[in-house]
Amino acid sequence: MLRLLNPAAQEEDRENSLRPRQLEEYIGQESVVANLRVFLQAARERSEPLDHVLISGPPGLGKTTLASLVAQEMGVKLRTTSGPAVERPIDLLVLLNTLQEGDVLFIDEIHRLSRTVEEIMYPVMEDLSFDRILSKGHNKGARTHRIPPFTLIGATTRAGSISSPLRSRFGILLQLEFYKESELMEIVGRSARILGYSIEPEGCRQIASRCRGTPRIANRLLRRVRDFAQVEAADPIDGVVASRALDRMQIDRRGLDRLDQKILEVLVARFRGQPVGLNTLAAAVQEDPANLEEVYEPYLLAAGLVQKTHRGRQATRLAFEHLGAEVV
Ligand code: ADE
Numbered sequence: 001m002l003r004l005l006n007p008a009a010q011e012e013d014r015e016n017s018l019r020p021r022q023l024e025e026y027i028g029q030e031s032v033v034a035n036l037r038v039f040l041q042a043a044r045e046r047s048e049p050l051d052h053v054l055i056s057g058p059p060g061l062g063k064t065t066l067a068s069l070v071a072q073e074m075g076v077k078l079r080t081t082s083g084p085a086v087e088r089p090i091d092l093l094v095l096l097n098t099l100q101e102g103d104v105l106f107i108d109e110i111h112r113l114s115r116t117v118e119e120i121m122y123p124v125m126e127d128l129s130f131d132r133i134l135s136k137g138h139n140k141g142a143r144t145h146r147i148p149p150f151t152l153i154g155a156t157t158r159a160g161s162i163s164s165p166l167r168s169r170f171g172i173l174l175q176l177e178f179y180k181e182s183e184l185m186e187i188v189g190r191s192a193r194i195l196g197y198s199i200e201p202e203g204c205r206q207i208a209s210r211c212r213g214t215p216r217i218a219n220r221l222l223r224r225v226r227d228f229a230q231v232e233a234a235d236p237i238d239g240v241v242a243s244r245a246l247d248r249m250q251i252d253r254r255g256l257d258r259l260d261q262k263i264l265e266v267l268v269a270r271f272r273g274q275p276v277g278l279n280t281l282a283a284a285v286q287e288d289p290a291n292l293e294e295v296y297e298p299y300l301l302a303a304g305l306v307q308k309t310h311r312g313r314q315a316t317r318l319a320f321e322h323l324g325a326e327v328v
Contacts, residue, residue: 018191018219019065023073027190028183028215029062032174036066039172040073049102050074051171052125052152054110056159058298060216061176063155064108070153071104078104083112089120093130093145101148110154111161118166125152125169157294178213178302181205187215188222192237197226202239210246210255212299217255224249254303254322259287260296264305267315268325275312 020026023040026033043050050070055063064080071078079098086092086107099105107113113121123129130145154170156162167173179187185201185208192199199222207225211218228245229237250258266284267276282289287296297313300306305319320327 014223015216015219018194020069021072023069025190026062026065026069027186028179029066029176032066032176036070036172036174040070044074049076049149050104050151052169053154053172053174054159054162054167054170055153055155055174055176056162057157057176058178058214059157059295060214061178062215063176064106066174066176067104067106067153067155070151074102074104074151076100076102076104076151078106080106080108082108083110086113086117089117089132092117092120092124093132096124096130096145096147096150099148099150102150103148104151104153106153106155108155109157110166111156111158118163121152122165122169178299179215180213181208184208184211184213184215184218188218191219191222195222195226197222197229198236199242200236200238203237203242206239206242206246210251210253212255212260213302214299221246221249221251254305259285260300263292263296263300264315264319264323267306267313268320268323271315272328273315273320275309275314277312281313 023033023037039050053067053070055066057063067080068078077100079095081095086095095105120130123131124147128147128149130147132143132145134140134143152170154162154166159175185204188204188207189199189201192204203225207218207221211221225237225242225245228248229235229241232241234241250261252261256264262285263281266281267273270284276284278289278293282292285292297306297308301308303318304316305322307314307316317327
């Protein structure tokens, strides 16, 4: 499809322009990055590829960015695909055949690999061998393809959905966390510089405190705040302009958007703080359960607004207070 008409490709282009190009430019995730630096240096000194890496965490925290920085630091090429795209074993073999020694293969949403492909990955990850059975033709029988030494980087929003045989084959496990406000301010400031906007620290703080701890959301809000500032001829973007723009986009003071707010309203007002099953909640807010669980819920849990019990999701006292409702 023409890039101009492809929204996913456009979104990716917009994100790419703001991604750090070197590990030194990466802001936040301090302990993850510090450990990764050690593993990278050690692998480089031994002239070996980095061990396989599993990166987990909610969407928008920089999993893809980290994978591209690993390739950059190792001075190798990055090949990117995703779990659902590798449908058949042959798709995997085609990808593996494009790898040169030391390259990084990045599989996003690795928890969505089919069972068959996942099982073929085990010997690939362990012994660099791809076992294939040809059932037809004159050369039928078992074949083993040799794969050059490489690094697999898997990313997942659902660490719990990775089977233990797959997880145990990763030598490096990195868990990304929501970013702190000070880190997000730095990220917003850096993005504004790259995009050529001028923004005051209070403007950065408004966005940083209302982006659900997520750089991808911060960068998106920055562009929209800038639209309001431009139309109102407000230059530089100060705290008042940013705050007004965020209010107009219905982002509340905790950074919750309309869907987050709807989730809390349902838990507080309709279910009065009683536990609710995921599917019931998803139906009540008219959202896909997987999206609710992987995209929305992690922040509400981390912010202490929702808690998960064995009987379902439940609004906390903080959620009642946030909505100005009487605690039951
Ligand atoms: N842009 C998005 N995420 C970033 C990060 N972690 N560091 C620097 N710039 C970013």
